[in-house]
Amino acid sequence: MLMVIVSGLAIGALFAATALSYNVMYSTSKVLSVTTGHIAMLGGVFGAYAISALGQPWWLGLIAAILVGGLFGWLTDLIAIRRVLARSDEHLWLLSTLAMATMVQQAVGLWWGTEPKPFPRLIPQDFSAGIGDQKFWLPIALAGLMAIGLEFFYRRTMYGKLFLAMSEDAFAARARGVSTDRIRVASYVIAGALGGLAGFAAGQLTFAYFALGLTLTLNGFIALAVGGLGSNLGALIGGLTLGLLNTFASYLFGGEYQQTIAVGLLMVVLLVKPEGLLGAQQVRPV
């Protein structure tokens, strides 16, 4: 039973890390990019490529995952967000980010292959470590650090305060001289780097697999919606809850109920508390 809890927390931490990446991008653009899960996929694939195929040390693999994630975040803004937001208030970003996510998945599938490939061991440790295995604790530790780091960034740094200002009211921020375009680009690069880092930390759990992105995009979104859009603590709680529900559903009832229960959780939260557990209630000005 302890193994069910730990493996649930580990996959939940990856969902939470994806939800945190969503939050960073959402804070400056009000966009929920479909590419969010694919950033983590890229982190895992490029981390494995750098270490296993190129024979680089793990820390260079980590840097590669962060750089590729950051670059993809920047490209997401450049190709799928900037022009769409400039020309339309409609939710066309849903289509543009979906197109970009599909393209990157296909490209990775063609280059990397469609079968999952192994992710190297990062810390020397025997495989019989059970619940103490690094594949569980690396993503859990990273999700906690990401949530704390982002809170620190938002509350204690000037750039973080600019993010918050944009999140509250982008027009007012721009009126006060904030370069909102530059802040949005920075948010996509940071979200990309964090997503790449999350994919790297969870690589041993997920393998380096081209089709991982869509699963993370969906589950990260559910975690975010359950926890509350914009809340980092909510993302963490939502992700961990979802991960635990997934593994317990599979353990108790079988894998065929896993997704039903995850999406069922989303429905229940949306019906009972549409703003999520810790989300701010939306007030419509009249």
Place this chain on the structure above:
Amino acid sequence: MFRPSKLLSGMLAGLALACASGLASAQNTIKVGWLSSLTGPLSSAAIAENQGVQLAVDEINAAGGIGGRKIELLTRDTSGDPTKAVNLAQQLAFSEKVHFIIGPVNSGEGLATTPIIARAGVPNLIIGALDELIDPVKYPRAFRVINTNKQWILTGNDYALKVLKKSKVAVIGDTTGYGTSSAKTAQELLEAAGVKPVYTVLLDPNKTDLSDELGKARAAGADVVMPWSAATGLLGRLLNARGDMGWNVPVVGHPAVMAPQIRKLLNKPEYWDQTYASGYASTTYGADGKLPAATQMLVDKVRPKLAAGGEIDILFWWVAMGYDTVKIIEHAVKGANGTDPAAIQKVLENTGEFRGVYATYNWSATQRNGFPDSNMAVNVANSFKDGTFKLAPR
């Protein structure tokens, strides 16, 4: 005197003659449509099958064709997408008016294309293992070249129960359509053999850790684990969980459990020990390391192309099956003395003991599954050599 008009008319006449002879030769070819998923998921199977198909076509054409008619191969890449497969099947059957269609590669695509090809009346060589792809009444011109899914499962069950003498079976499937139906079939066949599985579970193919499920199987008293899933990630995790928990239990299951990709996913190479899978007699080598003569001959033929003279690193049964599909077409055209679909159907319906490389095929008026049980075998998973496997100890 030089007369340009005469020269021009001469050239035109020559051109017309060349066109006419080209047209006649195109009309005279045997058009074979090949629905292959050369890109996308399962492309590795299709690429290997394509090598076999292409080799057989080249050999037959180099020998002058079939009854003087060359084979014109029309390869179409479905990318493993059923929608694309349907469009391409229609194009091959109705626009290109092919005489045969091989494929598609994946059973999911086959479910969508088989009724269309049947409606067009084109003989269709089925290379998907799903039982529903075959129906002598609804699809009278669809003949299966590969084994059925049931044959894989029966072979695995037989080995676990009769050779390993195990009776407490844990059946593991995945939540895909294929995994779910295979696990159900496995359970039914075990029960028909008088064994009720002690543990049955369906798992998400992307589930990240299987320790808890294997822990439950162990607690239920399982003495053999039988996975019926084609998801290599799930199978790799299953073997890792078994190894990490130090559970000394044999695994007998789907051929994917011995796929070369699995080796890379294992925490330790020895986690592949005591693992067996359903395979084929034609691509099985014995204790002396020797393959059947026909298989060895084909291995030697394709080695320069597939492995540049080195070790072949893809599953060889795909190549052998692709090769056989074209040889079956040759047999049918020769027997029918042409490409009339009704005559082709009759020849294939009356085909018994047709010796290919992959198998010896038998079809009848009521039986469209041509792969005999006697051509099935159980292999040792970690014995991959030149695309073939070692016979499991009996």
